[in-house]
Amino acid sequence: MNRIRFCRNCNTYTLKKTCQKCGFETEINAPQKYSKDETVAYYRRKLKKEELNKS
Numbered sequence: 001m002n003r004i005r006f007c008r009n010c011n012t013y014t015l016k017k018t019c020q021k022c023g024f025e026t027e028i029n030a031p032q033k034y035s036k037d038e039t040v041a042y043y044r045r046k047l048k049k050e051e052l053n054k055s
C-alpha cells in the first residue's frame, strides 16, 4: 500500500518517491499545518482517480 508523500519544494502531494514536477525527494510525513485528514483524504482520492485514468 502506497503512503501519500509530500514534496516540500512545491507543496505537492504525490505517491512517488520523487516529485514529478520538480524531482525533489518527497517525504512521507505530510505537514499537518495545511489541514488535518481532510486535505490528505482529498488528495488521496484525487491521486487514486488519476492512477485509474492512466490506463
Ligand SMILES: [Zn+2]
Pocket (backbone or CB within 6 Å): 007, 008, 009, 010, 011, 012, 019, 020, 021, 022, 023, 024
Ligand atoms: Zn516538487
